[in-house]
Amino acid sequence: MPVNFILITLLALLIFGFILGRARSIKVATEVRNGRYNLHSRPYYYGYMIALWAGIPSLLILLLWTGFDSSIVTSLTASDLPSEIQELSKDERSLVINEIINLAESGKADVNSSEPKLQAAAHYLSLKNISLMAKTVVVFALAILGIIIGLRFVKPEFRARNQVEKIVRWVMIGCASIAILTTFGIVLSVLFESLQFFKSVPFTDFLFGTHWNPQTAIREDQVGGSGSFGAIPLFTGTLLISAIALTIAVPIGLMTAIYLSEYANQAVRSIAKPVLEILAGIPTVVYGFFAALTVAPFIRETGEAIGLHPSSESALAAGVVMGVMIIPFVSSLSDDVISAVPQAMRDGSYGMGATKSETIRQVVIPAALPGIVGGVLLAASRAIGETMIVVMAAGLAANLTANPLEAVTTITVQIVTLLTGDQEFDSPKTLAAFALGLGLFTVTLILNVISLHVVRKYREQYE
Amino acid sequence: MVTAMTDTTKEKQMTDQRDSINDRVANKESESNAADNRSSMDDIHKNEEFDIEINGTVGKPFVDNVKMSSRNCDVFYGDKQAIFDVNVDIGNHEILAMIGPSGCGKSTYLRVLNRMNDTIPICRVTGEHKLDGEDIYSKKMDPVLLRARVGMVFQKPNPFPKSIYDNVAYGAKLHGLVRTRSDLDDLVEKSLIRAGLWKEVKDDLHKPGTGLSGGQQQRLCIARTIAVDPEVILMDEPTSALDPIATALIEELMIELSGKYTIAIVTHSMQQAARVSNRTAYFHLGKLVEVNETDKVFTNPEHKLTENYITGRFG
Numbered sequence: 064m065p066v067n068f069i070l071i072t073l074l075a076l077l078i079f080g081f082i083l084g085r086a087r088s089i090k091v092a093t094e095v096r097n098g099r100y101n102l103h104s105r106p107y108y109y110g111y112m113i114a115l116w117a118g119i120p121s122l123l124i125l126l127l128w129t130g131f132d133s134s135i136v137t138s139l140t141a142s143d144l145p146s147e148i149q150e151l152s153k154d155e156r157s158l159v160i161n162e163i164i165n166l167a168e169s170g171k172a173d174v175n176s177s178e179p180k181l182q183a184a185a186h187y188l189s190l191k192n193i194s195l196m197a198k199t200v201v202v203f204a205l206a207i208l209g210i211i212i213g214l215r216f217v218k219p220e221f222r223a224r225n226q227v228e229k230i231v232r233w234v235m236i237g238c239a240s241i242a243i244l245t246t247f248g249i250v251l252s253v254l255f256e257s258l259q260f261f262k263s264v265p266f267t268d269f270l271f272g273t274h275w276n277p278q279t280a281i282r283e284d285q286v287g288g289s290g291s292f293g294a295i296p297l298f299t300g301t302l303l304i305s306a307i308a309l310t311i312a313v314p315i316g317l318m319t320a321i322y323l324s325e326y327a328n329q330a331v332r333s334i335a336k337p338v339l340e341i342l343a344g345i346p347t348v349v350y351g352f353f354a355a356l357t358v359a360p361f362i363r364e365t366g367e368a369i370g371l372h373p374s375s376e377s378a379l380a381a382g383v384v385m386g387v388m389i390i391p392f393v394s395s396l397s398d399d400v401i402s403a404v405p406q407a408m409r410d411g412s413y414g415m416g417a418t419k420s421e422t423i424r425q426v427v428i429p430a431a432l433p434g435i436v437g438g439v440l441l442a443a444s445r446a447i448g449e450t451m452i453v454v455m456a457a458g459l460a461a462n463l464t465a466n467p468l469e470a471v472t473t474i475t476v477q478i479v480t481l482l483t484g485d486q487e488f489d490s491p492k493t494l495a496a497f498a499l500g501l502g503l504f505t506v507t508l509i510l511n512v513i514s515l516h517v518v519r520k521y522r523e524q525y526e
Numbered sequence: 527m528v529t530a531m532t533d534t535t536k537e538k539q540m541t542d543q544r545d546s547i548n549d550r551v552a553n554k555e556s557e558s559n560a561a562d563n564r565s566s567m568d569d570i571h572k573n574e575e576f577d578i579e580i581n582g583t584v585g586k587p588f589v590d591n592v593k594m595s596s597r598n599c600d601v602f603y604g605d606k607q608a609i610f611d612v613n614v615d616i617g618n619h620e621i622l623a624m625i626g627p628s629g630c631g632k633s634t635y636l637r638v639l640n641r642m643n644d645t646i647p648i649c650r651v652t653g654e655h656k657l658d659g660e661d662i663y664s665k666k667m668d669p670v671l672l673r674a675r676v677g678m679v680f681q682k683p684n685p686f687p688k689s690i691y692d693n694v695a696y697g698a699k700l701h702g703l704v705r706t707r708s709d710l711d712d713l714v715e716k717s718l719i720r721a722g723l724w725k726e727v728k729d730d731l732h733k734p735g736t737g738l739s740g741g742q743q744q745r746l747c748i749a750r751t752i753a754v755d756p757e758v759i760l761m762d763e764p765t766s767a768l769d770p771i772a773t774a775l776i777e778e779l780m781i782e783l784s785g786k787y788t789i790a791i792v793t794h795s796m797q798q799a800a801r802v803s804n805r806t807a808y809f810h811l812g813k814l815v816e817v818n819e820t821d822k823v824f825t826n827p828e829h830k831l832t833e834n835y836i837t838g839r840f841g
């Protein structure tokens with residue numbers, strides 16, 4: 064039986080086990096008084112228990128067997144091959160074995176399939192069949208055994224609920240660990256690659272260097288000199304653009320949220336909120352060419368009109384457009400938390416003769432602050448991680464400057480440029496991407512910790 | 527014990543009144559307990575008593591020395607009418623108690639008096655309402671200024687997400703009632719003492735007000751209302767979460783405050799109405815059934831519904 068068929072049958076068995084367990088628990092119980100039984104747990108818990116007893120071992124075996132059987136069968140086939148094939152080199156042997164497996168699976172012999180190969184293919188097929196048969200038998204046997212053993216445990220005083228809930232808890236722990244372990248895995252791999260990078264470029268040069276020019280020689284014979292990997296211009300560029308974006312998005316977003324939740328009537332709200340959320344759904348590429356083709360020229364012309372000389376690509380253009388992009392993150396979340404502030408709290412303030420704006424400033428905003436900070440944080444991480452707009456509007460030049468009218472570049476943009484195009488995967492140029500990633504991760508982590516701390520402090524004070 | 531009451535005769539009179547009424551209410555209550563044990567025939571009986579028609583307000587709804595007044599007051603929540611043609615005066619330095627079954631519109635009427643209903647979009651108030659002869663619903667009247675004059679203690683305690691100190695100082699700071707920090711400190715302390723909360727919180731003034739117990743929050747809300755020194759104080763079940771000692775303290779505070787302010791209080795405790803109020807108003811299904819001197823309401827009510835209510839036959 065193929066695996067999916069085994070699974071379906073197994074599922075049917077489990078349902079059967081569930082019904083059996085539930086029925087049995089009702090049968091072994093005695094009625095104490097009108098409709099109450101002396102069972103420890105409710106009947107369906109006994110059903111789940113049986114299903115788990117039958118399901119967990121058999122599924123585990125099924126999983127392991129399916130995972131390992133092809134490699135075992137292959138190695139068995141290989142060890143039975145005639146000695147002249149055995150003596151071939153490792154690469155050639157695996158080529159032959161592949162040929163045999165193909166032969167077995169397609170079932171079509173062609174001109175160069177020799178007699179020993181045909182034999183081996185037949186051998187492979189029979190092994191495969193035996194394995195499948197055995198697997199089916201073992202899995203079903205385990206499931207049925209599980210049901211039988213489980214049924215013996217169904218007694219009124221048996222704590223089926225506790226057992227089932229314990230298993231469910233482990234399943235949940237398992238799910239939670241997957242997320243955590245994945246994060247750990249990513250961080251570790253980035254860390255490891257970064258360490259590789261720091262072998263060729265000193266850590267201090269990377270962290271404190273003010274010059275970024277990652278062009279190293281790709282081939283030995285190329286004249287290109289050694290690149291310089293000072294990350295400071297990238298970090299300042301990232302911070303500059305994010306700061307511009309937040310300066311735009313936070314006040315506008317917050318004001319929007321206050322207007323929508325406190326002043327706007329239902330009709331305005333029901334139109335404005337979805338429209339704002341559409342703003343969040345526009346692809347960043349669209350924002351990008353908007354920034355490059357409309358905003359950047361506008362800034363250049365305006366700058367020239369007042370006697371400044373902005374470059375054609377500027378941090379300001381990217382920052383402004385990015386700010387518009389993240390307004391919905393601030394406004395939507397803030398609107399939700401402001402609306403969630405209980406009306407009774409506002410009433411308390413109005414009842415003391417406070418005006419609407421006094422109430423908003425002194426009661427509503429403080430009460431909603433943790434949520435507002437959350438929204439701003441989300442917006443900030445979007446800004447820091449944004450790539451497309453910067454590529455298109457702020458350029459690739461790693462200038463170390465605080466002047467928003469000059470071209471700058473950000474960490475994410477440089478990661479993209481480092482990893483696109485052809486290069487070796489162990490050159491410092493490529494590995495620098497991992498170091499930048501690590502830096503970005505550290506910065507966002509620090510930001511998160513700080514704001515969590517602020518929010519917690521605030522909560523302690525006011526909750 | 528707070529004894530700021532200057533008018534000792536008034537106090538004496540109140541005490542007498544309280545005692546006699548308390549006896550009477552207690553008697554009626556034991557009667558009603560007995561009634562509870564009777565068969566379901568009584569429920570039908572109750573419904574009949576429920577059906578008595580209400581034609582205008584009986585008793586003495588109007589007074590000479592008027593502080594606030596309402597004429598032809600109707601209140602609607604959307605299409606649903608919650609208050610029907612209420613006509614009543616609240617006298618200067620008087621304590622008016624409002625009693626009645628749950629949902630009969632006591633809170634709604636109280637909120638009419640400082641335009642708190644403005645904050646409920648579907649709520650519509652009609653009729654003529656005056657404070658010191660001024661129409662409080664006229665275009666000229668700013669509800670913000672009105673509420674500074676007519677303060678309110680809400681049914682559910684609603685402290686601000688601020689420290690205890692800032693909760694009490696909130697209104698005074700808004701209205702610029704004090705000039706120096708030490709004046710503010712004094713005001714906060716005085717208000718908390720009067721609300722009977724000072725002893726419990728004097729070392730924790732900078733802890734959040736929301737961290738207090740329900741009863742403490744209620745007293746905090748009373749403290750913050752009296753701190754702004756309004757002319758009229760509306761209290762919606764101000765002692766519903768308080769123990770007897772704190773309740774007695776708040777009742778004394780009310781009697782003390784009535785020397786200077788006008789007070790309207792909603793209460794479910796008839797003993798409380800009897801103990802503190804000068805007049806009592808009985809609301810029933812959105813209508814004002816009877817307004818009379820408190821001792822008259824509790825000893826010899828004019829309306830059958832009032833009598834049924836205070837003797838515990840329904841409600």
Ligand SMILES: Nc1ncnc2c1ncn2[C@@H]1O[C@H](COP(=O)(O)OP(=O)(O)OP(=O)(O)O)[C@@H](O)[C@H]1O
Nearest residue numbers: 603608626627628629630631632633634635646681
């Ligand atoms: N915000 C509101 N929206 C709609 N209907 C309301 C609102 N507030 C009160 N009502 C309705 O108005 C009527 C009177 O309510 P109100 O709160 O004034 O009663 P109450 O006498 O204070 O009762 P309780 O003693 O339980 O506090 C009730 O039927 C209630 O359903």
Ligand SMILES: [Mg+2]
Nearest residue numbers: 632633681762
């Ligand atoms: Mg009420």
